[in-house]
Amino acid sequence: MKDERYYSFSTFCKNTFGRRLYRAALDAGMTCPNRDGRAGTRGCIFCSGKGSGEFALAYKGQKLSREDLIWNHRPAQPGDFIAYFQAFTNTYAPAEQLKKLFTAALCDPLFAGIDIATRPDCLGEDVLALLRELKEEYPDKFIWIELGLQTIHETTANYIRRGYPLAVFDEAVKNLHEIGIPVITHVIIGLPGEDREMILETIRHLNRQKIDGIKLHLLHILKHTDLAEEYEKGVFTALDEDAYVSILCDCIAALDPHIVIHRLTGDGDRENLIAPRWSLDKRHVLNRVRHELAVRDIEQGQSM
Numbered sequence: 001m002k003d004e005r006y007y008s009f010s011t012f013c014k015n016t017f018g019r020r021l022y023r024a025a026l027d028a029g030m031t032c033p034n035r036d037g038r039a040g041t042r043g044c045i046f047c048s049g050k051g052s053g054e055f056a057l058a059y060k061g062q063k064l065s066r067e068d069l070i071w072n073h074r075p076a077q078p079g080d081f082i083a084y085f086q087a088f089t090n091t092y093a094p095a096e097q098l099k100k101l102f103t104a105a106l107c108d109p110l111f112a113g114i115d116i117a118t119r120p121d122c123l124g125e126d127v128l129a130l131l132r133e134l135k136e137e138y139p140d141k142f143i144w145i146e147l148g149l150q151t152i153h154e155t156t157a158n159y160i161r162r163g164y165p166l167a168v169f170d171e172a173v174k175n176l177h178e179i180g181i182p183v184i185t186h187v188i189i190g191l192p193g194e195d196r197e198m199i200l201e202t203i204r205h206l207n208r209q210k211i212d213g214i215k216l217h218l219l220h221i222l223k224h225t226d227l228a229e230e231y232e233k234g235v236f237t238a239l240d241e242d243a244y245v246s247i248l249c250d251c252i253a254a255l256d257p258h259i260v261i262h263r264l265t266g267d268g269d270r271e272n273l274i275a276p277r278w279s280l281d282k283r284h285v286l287n288r289v290r291h292e293l294a295v296r297d298i299e300q301g302q303s304m
C-alpha cells in the first residue's frame, strides 16, 4: 500500500494517478454562515479574517494559465493540479452559482479534479444533487469534499464556536458517501482543554465514519483572532514541539491505514502567527515526525 510508515498524499497520488498532484488554492469570494449570522457572527475562534485562504488565488471561473498556478518552482504540468476551493465555505452560495464555478474548474484541462472545502451544515439537498450531477457529467475528473470538523467533543466545539453538532458532520459524511464523494476531514491537535486521549477519540470516531482522507493540523494562534486574546490572557498554553510530535505519532498509530494523510502540520502565516513559532520550520517538524515514527516503530493503524 505504501512505501512509508503512513499513507501519505503523495503515495496516494502515485498509486491513483501515477503522478503527484498539486493543490491550487482558490478564493472564490465566498463567505461563511459562521460569520454572516446564520450560525454565528464572529467565526470560529481561531479563524483569520481570510477564512483560511491567506495564500489563495482569486477565482471566479476565469481561464487560468499554468504560470498562475506554479509556485515553489514545482515542475507541474497541466493536469497535475487540483482546483482547491479553500477560502471560507465553498458550498455556501446558490446552487446555480456553484454550478458555474465548479463546472469552469472541471472543464479546465489544468485540473485533474476539484477539492471543495466547506462545512457539513452547508451540504443540503440542492448541493448534494449538484455534486451528483457534476460527478456524472465529468467522470474523468474527481470531486472531493473537505470538512473542518476539528474535534468530536461538543465542549471544545462550543468553545471554538464551530457552530454545528457532531451529528451534522456524521450525516454529511453518510450523504456524501452515498453519492460516491470522498471526504477529507480536518482535525486540530492542541485545542484548549483537549488532552491526548480526547484527540485519539476523535481519530477513532473518524475511523468508524470511514472518512477517506485527513488533514492533521497543529493549532495556530494568529494575530487579530479571539483565540489570540485567550492565549494572551493565559487561558491556555500552546503545544511544544515534543508534545505535538508525540501526539501526532499516536494519532497515526490509531488511524485506519486506508485513510490518506493529506497533512501532518499546518502552513503557518509567518507574519500573523503568534504561536507556536517553532512550527514555521515545517521541514524540521516533518523530519522529527519521521524520526519518532521510526524510533517508536509506529505504522499507521497499528493501534486502531
Ligand code: SF4
Pocket: 032, 033, 034, 035, 042, 043, 044, 047, 048, 051, 052, 087, 088, 089, 119, 148
Ligand atoms: S467555518 Fe471556516 S471560514 Fe467559517 S469561521 Fe470557521 S474556520 Fe472560518
